[in-house]
Amino acid sequence: MFDFDFDRLEEENQDGNSLCGFLVVGLDGSEYNLTLPSNTTVREVKASLEKAYGIPVLEQRICHANGLRELPDHCRLTAAVCQLSLVRVEVDWFSRLQRNPLELSNAPACIRADKGMVQQAAKRDVSAIAYAAAELRGDEDFAVYMAKENGNALRYFSSELRRNRAVVLAAVHNAGSMLKYVDETLQADEEVVLAAAGQDAKALMHASPDLVKDTDFTRRVIAKNRLAAEYVQSLALDSRSRELQRRQEEEDKQRYARDIEDAKITVDAAYALYQRGAIFLDARSEQEFDRSHISGALPFSEQTSVLRSVIMQRGLSATLASDSVVQRLRGSLRDTVIVYSDNGSDDISLGYISRCVRVAQELRRACRLEPSLGSSHRVRRLLGGLNQWKRAGYPTNGEQRLLINNSILLEGGIHACLGLESDM
Numbered sequence: 001m002f003d004f005d006f007d008r009l010e011e012e013n014q015d016g017n018s019l020c021g022f023l024v025v026g027l028d029g030s031e032y033n034l035t036l037p038s039n040t041t042v043r044e045v046k047a048s049l050e051k052a053y054g055i056p057v058l059e060q061r062i063c064h065a066n067g068l069r070e071l072p073d074h075c076r077l078t079a080a081v082c083q084l085s086l087v088r089v090e091v092d093w094f095s096r097l098q099r100n101p102l103e104l105s106n107a108p109a110c111i112r113a114d115k116g117m118v119q120q121a122a123k124r125d126v127s128a129i130a131y132a133a134a135e136l137r138g139d140e141d142f143a144v145y146m147a148k149e150n151g152n153a154l155r156y157f158s159s160e161l162r163r164n165r166a167v168v169l170a171a172v173h174n175a176g177s178m179l180k181y182v183d184e185t186l187q188a189d190e191e192v193v194l195a196a197a198g199q200d201a202k203a204l205m206h207a208s209p210d211l212v213k214d215t216d217f218t219r220r221v222i223a224k225n226r227l228a229a230e231y232v233q234s235l236a237l238d239s240r241s242r243e244l245q246r247r248q249e250e251e252d253k254q255r256y257a258r259d260i261e262d263a264k265i266t267v268d269a270a271y272a273l274y275q276r277g278a279i280f281l282d283a284r285s286e287q288e289f290d291r292s293h294i295s296g297a298l299p300f301s302e303q304t305s306v307l308r309s310v311i312m313q314r315g316l317s318a319t320l321a322s323d324s325v326v327q328r329l330r331g332s333l334r335d336t337v338i339v340y341s342d343n344g345s346d347d348i349s350l351g352y353i354s355r356c357v358r359v360a361q362e363l364r365r366a367c368r369l370e371p372s373l374g375s376s377h378r379v380r381r382l383l384g385g386l387n388q389w390k391r392a393g394y395p396t397n398g399e400q401r402l403l404i405n406n407s408i409l410l411e412g413g414i415h416a417c418l419g420l421e422s423d424m
Contacts, residue, residue: 022077024049025065026086043073045084056108061087093117101125109133115142122146122153129156143167151175154182168192176200179207190217194224201227256361263360265380267388270338274394278336279328282386283359288406294340294386295395298325300359307362326373333374339363342404344385356381 020038022045025031032055034048046057062071065083077084093111096103101121104112111117113133121128129137129146136142138158146153147170154162154171155178161167163183169192171178176199179187186192188208194217196203204212204221211217265273274280280297282289289299329337341356360381367376382389387402387409402409 020078020082023083024062024086025083026088030086032086038078039076041073042071042075042077045077046073049086050108054108054110055086055088056091056111058091058106058108059088063087094120097121097128098124101128102131104128104131107131112136118142119146119149122150126150126152127156129153132156134158137161140164140167144170147171148174151178154178165189165192169195172196172203173199176203177206179203184208187211193217194221197221198224201225259361259364259376260357262377263364263379263381264383265338266383267392267394270380270382270389271392271394273336273338276335277332278338279332281325281337281339281359281363283339283341283355284386285406288342288403290398291406292386292396292398292400292403294389295397297340298328300325300339301355307359307366329374330372335378337363337374337379338382339379340382340385340389342385343387344382354385356385 018038019035020040022034022036022040023031024034024045032049032053034045034052036044036048042062045062046060049055049060050057063069063085064071065085070087071084093103093107094117097107097117097120101124104118104121107117112131113136115136118129118132118136121131126146137156138161140161143153143157143161143164144167147157147167151171151174154168154175157167162181163186165186168178168182168186172182172192172195176196179193179196180203182192187206188211190211193203193207193211197207198221270278274294274296280294281300282293282297283300285301286299289297289301293299339356339360341354343354344356345354360379363373364376364379367373367379384391386396387404390396390400390402
């Protein structure tokens with residue numbers, strides 16, 4: 001037996017840019033010509049033979065022309081090795097697919113396009129259809145046959161066949177749950193849904209909501225499958241629940257919009273309330289508060305978590321009730337509460353909403369859930385924020401210049417460039 005040096009084969013030429021003509025000779029004398037990079041691998045030679053000559057990779061054994069020792073797939077060939085031998089090994093695909101249906105994924109194109117072979121594999125494991133040739137998965141006759149054998153096959157057909165009424169009917173007759181994978185038009189088809197629900201009552205969950213609302217249709221479904229009654233009732237309740245939820249969300253949006261508008265207060269009106277003992281809450285960070293704030297205001301950025309707890313728990317716990325700001329709110333129920341930040345913008349077209357808007361909205365919501373916090377209508381937000389308060393010359397502690405996010409805001413160019421506050 002010829003002893004071939006594989007290491008020398010890989011080292012003879014490291015130049016992978018030049019092309020080389022390879023002659024592959026079969027044991028029967030057949031010749032196959034390939035043009036590939038000079039340092040190509042045996043695996044790439046096999047792939048090229050399959051693509052150019054239709055010889056399945058699994059049937060190929062490549063040897064050096066001077067011996068019958070098989071070359072491993074990772075072995076690199078050089079320009080010095082231009083002739084190879086091909087030994088074909090017959091593969092019994094029928095037996096192979098009987099043992100492991102998913103071997104269809106490794107089969108040559110001719111096997112994956114063979115109806116008999118694919119049917120054999122699908123009988124053992126219907127998911128093998130996923131590896132069938134595209135033209136076969138798009139064949140209506142094949143699809144109808146397979147759907148009648150196993151309705152779950154529908155999942156592996158082309159999207160066009162999942163819109164085919166005949167194919168879908170064949171599938172849902174023995175696998176009603178496949179209604180989930182069909183086109184919306186067929187989910188609203190009475191005959192298709194009736195067939196699916198007759199086989200599996202749960203299929204109603206994937207039917208058109210309008211169809212499920214049809215009393216006459218649901219009676220026909222229940223007459224065919226008594227178990228469907230439970231799902232009809234459940235879906236009806238879900239439908240009503242979704243409608244109520246939609247209405248609630250719409251009401252919440254409208255209330256939120258009204259609250260934003262109703263809560264506004266101008267700087268002069270706020271100062272008048274300030275003189276009568278209104279509670280001012282600073283929605284900015286602790287560092288910003290320390291640098292500058294309205295005289296007598298309370299820092300409230302850290303307490304926003306308190307509001308969320310009130311909302312989540314729908315009431316005050318003993319721990320929350322001991323919070324100093326909460327105690328102040330509960331002890332002054334007649335006083336207006338004014339929340340402020342730097343500029344107090346509510347122009348959402350700029351891509352954000354000011355901190356004072358968010359805090360004021362949360363405080364209003366907390367007041368609705370916890371009566372001891374007082375009326376939600378007493379919570380207001382300061383238009384123009386701390387900067388407008390400073391412009392008006394009203395009492396301020398700390399830095400008197402205008403600030404935005406704790407940085408000095410210069411009037412004119414920079415202010416015009418920034419526009420309203422980036423109160424994130």
